[in-house]
Amino acid sequence: MKIVFLKDLETNETIAKDIYDEEGRLLIATGTKVSKGTISFLKKNNVFLVHVEDEKLSDIKVDRKMQKLKAKTLNKMPLIFNNILTGEYENTKEAMETVDELVDYVVEKGTINTNLYEVKLYDDYTYVHCLDTGIMAAFLGMSMGLTTAEVKELSISAMLHDIGKTKISNAIINKKSKLSDNEYEEMKKHPGFGRDILKNIGILSEKVVAGVYQHHERYDGNGYPEGIKGDEISLFGKLISICDVFTAVSANRSYRNRFKPNEAYELILASAGTMFDPKLVVDFKNTFFIYPLGSCVRLSNGIEGYVVKQNKGFPDRPIIRVIYGKTKEEEITPYEIDLLQHNDIIIDEVI
Missing domain, CATH: 2.30.30 (SH3 type barrels.)
Structure with missing residues (x-):
């Protein structure tokens, strides 16, 4: 199996890994022979990386269980957000069971072969960004020795870190150019909105709420909304900050292209002591690989x-x-x- 960019995908190649859209719906199944129509279809759905079979690389295997769990969780993300926002607390708990399944598998795997490119398979910047941030946080928390229960809470906090953006004007969220100073000040309110939303539902721990509220704080105190620094920031807040920044810069935006995996990785390392806790950056370095198998x-x-x-x-x-x-x-x-x-x-x- 090898990984190719969509622009390099050739007809008659065989898809080696199911391809899902940003809402978890199956687009192309494993075993599909690629046609010109396949390539056009994938382009329309914002897919930029695909896995294809190669007999010279047949020893590289796809983790199909992780793939299915990620798709299942992604499919539940709109429901989780909607249930929280509408106060359907019991339904929220039920929907979050998929997160438990995903984290249980992360812990079960034991050995980590997680890379920093495959985390982003889409250009989408909504539910996929939230899910990818949650998965990264789960792997990072597990490698640091957090308990399974703590990893689950961390992952939930990371997946919900941007829920406060639902209270921000769509004109600001969907703006195609860089935000003005006033718009940026409005955007900076989303961690507080997120904290209030999660506090209101009353089913999530203070650690989960703190992670959402503090994910834009910086280790040097130059973040927001409180401008706190160092160990004043919760562990969840510091961990989610690293994962959020990585997944954010790894996605294309209307005003800039995505970072290459090594560039995003170097950004995290270079920001130790300013944006991020240096100890957690070391954990990040020891947890993730830059280049995925098959690339x-x-x-x-x-x-x-x-x-x-x-x-x-x-x-x-x-x-x-x-x-x-x-x-x-x-x-x-x-x-x-x-x-x-x-x-x-x-x-x-x-x-």
């Missing part, structure tokens, strides 16, 4: 290949399998390059 990369020596294994603790130094020569048509005997053993070679870009 095609170009190395600094000009060689192109696919990521087939990760080196724990070195998220930017995976093992690369080279399966073609100077062009994709040039057949060679596949071989592997362990970037941990070749410090003179780095990954230049994902292609």
